[in-house]
Amino acid sequence: MRIDDLQLFVRTAELGSLSAAARLLDLSPAVASAALKRLEQQLGTRLLARSTRNLRLTAEGEGFLLHARNALASLDEGRRQLARGQDDVSGVLQLSAPSDFGRNVLLPWLDELQREHPKLSVRLLLGDRNADLFRQAADIALRYGTPEDSSLVALPLCADNRRVLCASPAYLARHGEPKEVAHLAQHNCLLYQLGSRVHDHWRFGRGATEAGITVSGDRFCDDADVVRRWALAGLGIAYKSWLDVAFDVQAGRLKVLLGHLEGEAAPLNLMCTHRAQLGKPVQLLRNLLRERCQTLLEQLQRVSL
Known part of the structure; x- marks a missing residue:
């Protein structure tokens, strides 16, 4: 049974007009009429008594209308639940980060991310040695400097940091x-x-x-x-x-x-072994870091003036 056929039947019953329901659903009169006939054939009964001037629900149509409305409402609720589930961020975010940046900059930002998404867990590894993403329990790494390992995916977070x-x-x-x-x-x-x-x-x-x-x-x-x-x-x-x-x-x-002098470049990158690891938690973290780091970088420009 097609959902759009059910929608047409419910709208027709509410409006008392098949042509009005067709206009509302952006259907041609012929398509609307064929859809209603298809639904009645599937149910094996007449839902609407139609004449050239009048349209009314049959007794069977009145009985079926409640079920049709409930079915459509249930489907709509299912869609809303799916949408909410897609908005919920859960799972474990496993990352490594430089010691100073991790403790004094990243840590409060991660706390904020977890307050917004309480189902998200974080496993944070701190250290200045480059994490081996193929061996360590970390899906992504935040690293300073120009990436040297061509086998890793490198996404810039703050390319102009120095x-x-x-x-x-x-x-x-x-x-x-x-x-x-x-x-x-x-x-x-x-x-x-x-x-x-x-x-x-x-x-x-x-x-x-x-x-x-x-x-x-x-x-x-x-x-x-x-x-x-x-x-x-x-x-x-x-x-x-x-x-x-x-x-x-x-x-x-x-x-x-000596703020007038340009210091050595220290670009910050997000590293991973494969783009498949860039799930929603990582994407949220990446967007957060890019936004916050850019704000800090703008402050450096003012300090250097």
């Missing part, structure tokens, strides 16, 4: 503020180590305008969050991703130095 020099007001009060890149040689620089490599060569600008300097300091760590905490404690100057320190700069805990 590193900034920053220090606490307390440190600057004691040691002064560098006015040019060469002055960094006179400061205690807080160094980040990834694997066996210490990032002690800091570059600014690009192309013909690029300037670089090899810096030194009395502290280095393989956890970027620790480097940030050292900077907050007034122990030296850090060269950090803007996304990691944006909230500290806004709150006055850190100050951007």
Whole structure:
């Protein structure tokens, strides 16, 4: 039994006119008449008594009308439930993220996402070493830098993010503020180590305008969050991703130095092994991150003026 035939019958009974029901449902009179005959043949009874001027429900039609309405109402409710089910986000969102960004930026955003979608669970792995998505219990990874593994799918989240020099007001009060890149040689620089490599060569600008300097300091760590905490404690100057320190700069805990110089690029990407992993939870996270990171990036442009 066709749903559109049932709809036509119910509308015809309500309007008292087959032609009016046909116009409402955008059907030609011939198609409407054929649909009503088809329904009556399937039921084996006459539902409407028709003449050239009048149309009325038969006794059988009156009895069937209630069932037809209930059937259509039940189908409509089923559609609404399906739509609500599609809007509900559930399952486990498994991701890895850099330590500093994960703890101090991503964590409250994930809390917000889970408040909006209480059926969603999160499994968060933090660390600055690149997660092996083929072995670790993570479906996606957030990573800084230009993707090197061509076997992974890379989706840009904040392509224009860059590193900034920053220090606490307390440190600057004691040691002064560098006015040019060469002055960094006179400061205690807080160094980040990834694997066996210490990032002690800091570059600014690009192309013909690029300037670089090899810096030194009395502290280095393989956890970027620790480097940030050292900077907050007034122990030296850090060269950090803007996304990691944006909230500290806004709150006055850190100050951007040499903001007129363009720092090293630090694009943030979402990585996965296959696009099939980009389900609704991941898409929601991706949209949230792109929006929030773009807002932070606009603030960097104001700080750098």
